[in-house]
Amino acid sequence: MVWVMIQRFEDLQADEKNLRRLTGLRKNEFKTLYNPFHEVWQSYFSEYTFDGSPRLRRQISTRKNSLFGDTQDALLFVLIYLRGGVPQEQLAASFGMDQPKVSKYLSLTQRILQKAIEKNPSIISRRKQKKLWEAISARTSGQLVEEVY
DSSP: OOOOOOOOHHHHTTOHHHHHHHHSOOHHHHHHHHHHHHHHHHHHHHHBOTTSOBOSSOOOSOOTTOSOSSHHHHHHHHHHHHHSSOOHHHHHHHHTSOHHHHHHHHHHHHHHHHHHHHHOTTSSOHHHHHHHHHHHHHHHTTOOOSOOO
């Protein structure tokens, strides 16, 4: 198994070639997709906890112990996984969590990404949308897909 070096989005911003290799998106496409993803992320966490339980009190800010202090990292995380070729164990090591938590975050971030694209269907090309839908459905049905873009 070959492991790829994964960085946080803040470190990848200046390296468009590596960002595209990891996610299949150009920097401007990533940033365009980020805004609706961020809105859906904020909306979800204002109403629910990570585990999907309804919030008992309003969340005012991102918690300091949050794995994704920046939702750009959450989007990067799910896009790297959907692109293919990176095992959950490597995502765990790169993002500082264990594999079971990677699985839970992937499930959640995939749903958030789907909702963001459904609400804003013109944010990325139809071809890339189709590839994302295929990757999400393949991964949620237990199939593995190599390079999806």
